[in-house]
Amino acid sequence: xxxxxxxxxxxxxxxxxxxxxxxxxxxxxxxxxxxxxxxxxxxxxxxxxxxxxxxxxxxxxxxxxxxxxxxxxxxxxxxxxxxxxxxxxxxxxxxxxxxxxxxxxxxxxxxxxxxxxxxxxxxxxxxxxxxxxxxx
Amino acid sequence: xxxxxxxxxxxxxxxxxxxxxxxxxxxxxxxxxxxxxxxxxxxxxxxxxxxxxxxxxxxxxxxxxxxxxxxxxxxxxxxxxxxxxxxxxxxxxxxxxxxxxxxxxxxxxxxxxxxxxxxxxxxxxxxxxxxxxxxxxxxxxxxxxxxxxxxxxxxxxxxxxxxxx
Numbered sequence: 001x002x003x004x005x006x007x008x009x010x011x012x013x014x015x016x017x018x019x020x021x022x023x024x025x026x027x028x029x030x031x032x033x034x035x036x037x038x039x040x041x042x043x044x045x046x047x048x049x050x051x052x053x054x055x056x057x058x059x060x061x062x063x064x065x066x067x068x069x070x071x072x073x074x075x076x077x078x079x080x081x082x083x084x085x086x087x088x089x090x091x092x093x094x095x096x097x098x099x100x101x102x103x104x105x106x107x108x109x110x111x112x113x114x115x116x117x118x119x120x121x122x123x124x125x126x127x128x129x130x131x132x133x134x135x136x
Numbered sequence: 137x138x139x140x141x142x143x144x145x146x147x148x149x150x151x152x153x154x155x156x157x158x159x160x161x162x163x164x165x166x167x168x169x170x171x172x173x174x175x176x177x178x179x180x181x182x183x184x185x186x187x188x189x190x191x192x193x194x195x196x197x198x199x200x201x202x203x204x205x206x207x208x209x210x211x212x213x214x215x216x217x218x219x220x221x222x223x224x225x226x227x228x229x230x231x232x233x234x235x236x237x238x239x240x241x242x243x244x245x246x247x248x249x250x251x252x253x254x255x256x257x258x259x260x261x262x263x264x265x266x267x268x269x270x271x272x273x274x275x276x277x278x279x280x281x282x283x284x285x286x287x288x289x290x291x292x293x294x295x296x297x298x299x300x301x
Contacts, residue, residue: 014151042145042244042245042248043244043245044147044244044245045146045147045148046246047244056224066149067202067247068186069185069186070149070150070151070154070155070186070187070188071145071150071151071186072150072151073149074182074185074186075149075150075182075183078181078182078186079178079179079182082178082182083180096211108213
């Protein structure tokens with residue numbers, strides 16, 4: 001991957017979560033290319049897998065984002081990652097992780113991007129309040 | 137042999153099972169009876185990677201399962217997962233008789249299927265398998281999640297009749 005090349009990705013999620021995540025990210029960063037959304041809603045596993053394969057061949061994504069590793073989306077993506085070791089599978093996708101990806105995917109090398117996705121995704125998760133005794 | 141849940145679901149081990157049923161039933165083992173998964177180590181690894189920490193995922197092909205289900209070493213609560221009604225019919229023919237009913241949890245619309253319930257779409261061979269299982273007195277109920285409506289064999293039978301017409 002040469003610096004400056006845009007890394008493409010696919011959001012594979014339950015229901016409308018991926019579409020809404022992308023829509024929200026675009027409302028913050030503006031319209032985005034080279035990012036696709038795939039939902040598992042109403043689909044048997046083989047159909048979800050076939051649709052993901054279609055996206056693999058059509059847009060050659062380097063990153064698959066899933067909401068839940070233990071779900072059907074995570075399962076088909078884990079199988080795809082085994083077949084295509086150059087794929088990065090990022091699970092537990094949230095808005096901070098997606099924004100980090102969209103913002104930095106043309107600017108940093110893939111290894112740095114991987115670290116950024118992990119750090120930003122995790123860093124966005126906090127629990128504030130309910131200090132000792134207050135939760136009661 | 138008593139299982140916490142025996143579920144027919146074309147997604148096998150997935151979010152509804154792990155979070156919907158699993159949080160309620162707290163199984164220590166998911167036992168997948170499926171020829172495809174049994175023949176694919178990668179797929180087994182993918183299911184194991186998605187299971188909660190400390191919960192075992194065991195996989196058997198259908199033939200091995202029919203021979204071994206009654207002597208399953210239960211680590212403290214097991215959920216059995218079967219992909220479809222035709223597989224369940226094979227297991228039934230092979231002598232699979234778990235205590236308690238069998239949960240029909242999800243069949244997502246494959247090509248040429250008819251909607252029995254919103255979460256249960258059946259191809260003609262699957263509908264035939266269901267008719268046979270009901271006729272043979274297998275205790276079945278359709279229920280997507282612990283808190284969602286439960287449809288017993290009589291309701292499923294009536295809906296199957298409607299599908300045929």
